[in-house]
Amino acid sequence: MTDAPDYKSTVFLPVTDFPMKAGLAQKEPAIAAKWEAMDLYGKLREKRAGRERFILHDGPPYANGDIHMGHAMNKVLKDIIVRSQSLLGKDAPYVPGWDCHGLPIEWKIEEEYRKKKLNKDEVPAAEFRAQCRAYADKWVGVQKDQFKRLGVMGDWADPYLTMKFDAEATIVGELLKFAESGQLYRGAKPVMWSPVEKTALAEAEVEYEDVTSTQIDVAFEIVEAPNAPELVGAYAVIWTTTPWTIPVNQAIAYGEEVEYVLVEAVAGNPAGVDADGALTMAAEPGDWGNLIFGKKLLIARELLDAAASRFRVSRWETHWSGKGTYLAGAITRHPMHALGGFFAKPRPLLPADHVTTDAGTGLVHMAPDHGEEDFLACKKLGIDPVFAVNDAGFYRDDWDWLPGQGSVINTKFNGPEGPICTDLRAAGALLSASDFKHSYPHSWRSKARIIYRCTPQWFIPMDKPQEGAVVDVEGGVMPTPIVTGNGPTLREIALDAIEQTRWVPERSTNRIRSMVEGRPDWVISRQRAWGVPIALYVHRKSGQYLVDPAVNARIIEAFKGAGADAWFGADHQALLGPDYDLNDYEVVNDILDVWFDSGSTHSFVVEGRYGEGVRADLYIEGSDQHRGWFQSSLLESCGTRGRAPYGAVLTHGFALDGTGKKMSKSLGNVVDPLKIMSESGADILRVWVASTDYFDDVRIGKEVLAGSSDAYRKLRNTFRYMLGALSDYDEETEAVSYAEMPELERYMLHRLAQLDAELRAVVDKAAKSENWLEFSRYTRAIFDFANSDLSAFFFDIRKDCLYCDAKSDLKRRAYRTLLDTLFHALVRYVAPIIPFTAEEVWQSRFPSDEDSVHFLEWPEVDHHWINSHLNDKWGELRYQREQVNEAIEPFRREKVIRSSLEADVTMGEMLPSDGVNFAEIAIVARIEMGVGDGIIVKPSDWHKCGRCWRLLPEVEEDGTLCHRCDEVLKG
Template sequence: MCADTPEKTAPDYRDTVFLPETDFPMRAGLPQREPDWLARWERIGVYDRLREKEGRAPFTLHDGPPYANGHLHIGHALNKVLKDMVVRSQQMMGKDARYVPGWDCHGLPIEWKIEEQYRAKGLNKDEVETVAFRQECRKFAEGWIDIQREEFKRLGVTGNWADPYLTMAYHAEAVIAEEFMKFVMNGSLYQGSKPVMWSPVEKTALAEAEVEYHDHTSHTIWVRFPVVAPENLAPEGEDVMARMGDPNVLSVLIWTTTPWTIPQNRAVAFNPEIAYGLYEVGAVAENASAKTGEKLIVADKLAESIFTAAKVESHTRLRDVSAEELRALTLSHPFRGVDGANGEWDYDVPMLPGDHVTDDAGTGFVHTAPSHGDDDYQLFLRFQGPNYPDLQMTYNVEPDGTYRISLPLFGGQAIIQPDGKEGPANVSVIKQLAYAGALFAKGKVKHSYPHSWRSKAPLIYRNTPQWFVAIDKSLDDGMGTYGDTIRKRALNSINQLVEWTPATGRNRLHSMIEARPDWVLSRQRAWGVPLTCFVKKGAQPTDADFLLRNPEVNARIKAAFEAEGADVWYVQGFKEKALSGIVDPSEYEQVFDILDVWFDSGSTHAFVLRDRPDGTEDGLADLYLEGTDQHRGWFHSSMLQSCGTKGRAPYRGVLTHGFTLDEKGMKMSKSLGNTVAPQEVIGEYGADILRLWVAQSDYTVDLRIGKEILKGTADSYRRLRNTMRFLLGNLAGFAEEERVAPADMPELERWVLHRLAELDHVVRKGYAKYDFQGVFQTLFTFCTVDLSAVYFDIRKDALYCDAPTALRRRAARTVLDILFHRLTTWLAPILVFTMEEVWLCRFPGEASSVHLIDMPETPADWLDEPLARKWDALRRVRRVVTAALEIQRTAKVIGASLEAAPVVHVEDAEVLAALKSVDFADICITSDIQLTADPAPEESFRLPEVPGVGVVFEKADGEKCQRCWKILPDVGSHAHAGTCHRCNDVLG
């Protein structure tokens, strides 16, 4: 290998060797330099120029819209970088890969921010004119869109940033309304009164995707429901009571963690499969609410825990209680006959069988308030009717989470206060139960409880009129290929039409769709697309003419939205404008609820994929890509919406990624101080390091990030950068006339071509499957092991010291050129800035960019399996030689491997022949080498993993060539002083 500087007393041949020449710096300086490349791409219009390439199959990744509210966090960066890697890799593999970024602009988070601003100024939102309030929300969203757009672009994300889609754009609002009206027309939309997840703080229903669960400490109570007097029971009930004993001391015991729901109780549920018993209370502790001699029916499995909680010191099990006996009993509401109740709770409480009742906790009986729980509501639907006249829905809780003013004893009291804290309702109910003699025991329990993802306040189930889409209603809409209901279409789409990455995503969405109830579309807010429908005055929701279904009215609404946006719905006189000349406006009421924001984003396929010039012919996306939480969010709502309006899923593929955690695997939290802001990473390392972190991670699970991880990522980057610098330095001045055909190359070069042919298959397959970690690890290993540690190491001598016309040097430079074109394009989807820098070092020019280039096709005939097997054997033997020399170098016997001329003993005749067929001394970077089949002496160096090979160290004979540093016998015998034969010939 040549020297950078000759010995002081020797001739100076430094200017005669071909050392690397490049302007590509070792230090990247990415934070400072990346913005210049971004500006350059925008200036030369890279994204638009790619769209001009004709004859390419389209590939469309449809962007799940981030919310236009706040700076980007590390999860945003992960998501957008993954999307960018997909788009860029598909483009460079020959597709027309389109990416239209978008934003979710409507909904509660923005409205909440504006309300916070109002409260800070002492203003009341309800006193502001609706259109004016909506315009403030629009302005707020616009401001954040501009900020987020620049933050996304700084990550190196390509796309149509000049023309993104916005759910608040007029056309988008018109299409969202149009998509909603398709549900009006197909009969799947209905108004129902049922319990939904409700935020008293925000005064609106919430979608499942807007709910998060946190630990919460709740009151827990055990309550007596007295059995009614025998004379008020049916005959079978009288018989049961006769067997039970004194009816005045007999109760069914329930347990609940929501005392505030007791005033809404209408039934008690039991499970016929559970074993129940009649128990009599014996001795009780001081201050216990339990009473000696009282009789209770509870589940046998839970009896001990119940009596312990109630401070009952002794009790007796009297007998079994059968399901038939329970069904025959009738109970009284605990507040029946209470002073001041004005007869509010003077009704019978039936005992009803229900599969949802368990004996895992509680008492084995479930207090049933149909207006405040889904299981309770489903039981209500099964049994409501003349047989149970008192089984009614209640309307005791107002939108702000307070009891209606007219409710006796508790009117006006809050369950949840405006600040999200617990109101007095729970404690008031508990006190009243104690006063009424119904409280058996009380306590507190810490459990997982639903909270609003925006206000972080606890939620309640609340019965309220809402608008629903029936997902099991048979639709006669001519789109029944995959089923006649939305649920069937969704499940069939999941199973038949969509490719899932990772595959587990299929099961997750399938189970959610399979079990979900009807879709609640309405929200009681102001900022969003309204439910563009009219209802007939005086009609009931069950009446056929309750909803106005008129195509001409729908067309007027859409046209108005296209021209003026959804705000026009709230302008005085719009109802008359929409209905006049078609129906009598005075006969209809306008609905002012807004659509669930998930319906907005679920409809994006219609106004982006279907309607835009850069959309798709069939209105379908090749890929939706979001975090795993979107199985219950965007993937879910898009599926339901599209199955109702297109008859199938709007996507062919779905990719999901995990969440970002800190280095210890903990969830990131500002309070813990363990967040990693993408802006900070970019400021310290550059966006390419952040992108490389994404590529090195397994995105199918949760990803960890932190200072130490980023340091490791930066180290990987530096090693890869050095590989590219070596290529550039040794390609300086490379011209086409130097190029050598593969058939004429030495074996080492043909082995590299073989590896490239293998890699081409791996890289393309990996990118096609979105396996960025696999692609990068494969290429990184190739660069650091096959290239830097083997090929570059071996060929430095030829590149630096061979004559420019020498076949070996020309072949090596040809291979470096081939490597350059493949590595830059293979890595460009990941390291967008660095590969651009590498490319421009060789191909400068205003219009030049690696991102305008496809991955070059790799000839299949470069594959040479016999050659690969041979070189695998050569590399194994080389590993023994280099390990043997490293021992001598460590012992300072030699300073460099060129001082050695080892003897290599090889038992395998075929391997020995292979070694002799090449210049093995060059491959081992020694000045000479001896190959022999003689048995290896005892003192020879061996590696256990390479049997049959022994190396005996010997020093090289001769003098050191002052140009290439090889120690050879002929040095000093040529015209040029201190040179070997090869170097003398090069010098001429």
């Protein structure tokens, strides 16, 4: 017998040069270089000119170091959204930007000084600022290249920088708007202060860490008690975890409805232990705890047991009890009253709402210098701050107690053996001192503890009625804003703007609302050198800052020419003009809070580039920005424009390591995006970003990235198959109309239309979808469609038709027509997610040096293709196909048959198979329906065609041809 003919050359196999192995790390830089050479971003702006605009305003990262995973996640998400809006046909510009002022950069320069043993204060300020500018400029360049490597498309040739002169001029202009509308004041209030960095901090610059502090109980002798004479000579006991504030105490607060008791410790067994060896009573003479004996102590009844534990007291004798109202008018004296001066002044007891019985003694020591609630309560009685602690955290050299000593954040200084506790003990006032673990604020740059410190600062008030405030009552862009006379406060305007903004996810509304509801006045001044100055002149006699539009105009023009340096080196008399004498004015040299800088970016980026009154469609940042950029931008815009600067805000979570832990260099669990890109490519990282439920914190590690790589590989292979199958496709001669298509093709168009609607719901805000901007849903839908609907189903069934039918056959032409439709849709859908690969795919089929997949718009999908009948019918057929495959699998494993094509299947259930060859769908030799129960599989006794490998009744022996193949070869 002669060998069977080899028909391999007669089969129409897919042909493509598109490689299965991606090699993204090597290919992506070349693709990026091509985009830059052809000015992809600029050409796209030209193509979308005049279209509906979608503006995503970029929140500025700090220009100080290589990007980390948080940067990568944020920028990729922004890029996906911008590209998807462009795909919808909108003009979607993206202007990247950097925050170049403030402590992050200044601190780095100071670190370099410290290494050289230089003192920043000894360097000329202009030289220091120049070094800060150069440092920022360096890292802008580095980060720019890294962001571009991520595939982020934007105006990299002209990004916005807060240190550009025009930007600084606009920032100072925004400040002067607040000044002109009376929304600034200078006052002394406690603010978060870093003694290490010697400056006030914003809430967003603070992080909380668990620490162990020293908790102390201190006795203040009561010298007057008009409503409870029994208390005179007794001691009001206060509890604090900040011993360093005792030298600045000025009063004691009580709760009017709290019940207080006057008690005296009863000594027990001199040995201090009971029969079981347990400590039961106050320590005896010889221990500092003996200071408790002989004193009557005033403590809240609810906290008596907790105090007893700290004092090591088992029994109390009660002498008096009563509500806090009895303490009205009572006076104590400071434990260090013998020092005279400040410490000899009476310490009044005063009512305060913030007194609770959650911890301590129910009596709160008040240091208005170091607590906002203390400050406000004391202010009502005319008790002012004394500014005892300097900017470095030391007591003033002229202070009567511990002059020049500190630092007050030093744990030893505050400890049981430190000078404060030692002196209080010597004065007979220290009742206890022990460890206390709690959460405490730290500077997120220096990592050092911060303090609340009263200093003269500039504030924007949250609750001052703004007569003549500009209010946007509709929450949209108003060409002529309404000027009201009813005086809404900035807080009220901001809360109203929050309600008019779309927050994604919706639950984030509660977070921003609660933060604005509870926030104090905005501290906008910093005592630094690098940044935009608070360009004001304060009258030396009246204390009022100058408000003159002509002077302000000259200031802004000076800034346009020389930036912030125009103020520090200015001829201030020239700026004031002939109407004012510089000798009458103090020149303010404080620096603006960097959050005011970034909060003003909408004015010189969005309005500056797209017109006055234009606002961003979307802001996107991490959840920490509810207290940072989202809020500072909201307050700045509401104070100057009466509305939010954005129409919608998306909040994403943070990137954690593979086990869900926060990334930390000290833990060695940092996942570096630069390393991922150099090894696997940016598109793999982008798949990870797009696949995560980024509204919450997300994990990334080897296993997670392996999953992203696997998903990418399958999608790449889907494109590879389509490219091969369409290699010689000619639309003019092969295209088939919808009416001519077989039912399977029409069903796949139905599935494509369903997919299209699902994807549009994610990207198009006009769809009013709850899933807007939920790209994990978008990505999952694409991947599922490519894998389940196409590769595992449609392609699997039609590969026989593609390989073996005649090129002119209607079914084959219909299949290739649909493949072309699918190709054009899918390559567009994935372009925002994997822009490098989408470009590679597109150029593989349509090579061009001037064209790009990213010029394309959303595919034309006819939603009349939606067909509920086909959906139900083919849904059942697909289910039954899976059942048949499961029934065949054991026979394949046991090698009874080598492929499903060799199986005969008998099914007990009739299928809705009118017009459908279910044997072709299930890829088996033959199907018998409605016979017996369940699914029965057996090897077919038919012979296999030598060309298409199908087992058919007309094939006389293995290797010979079936009727179809015979006709194709003859044809």
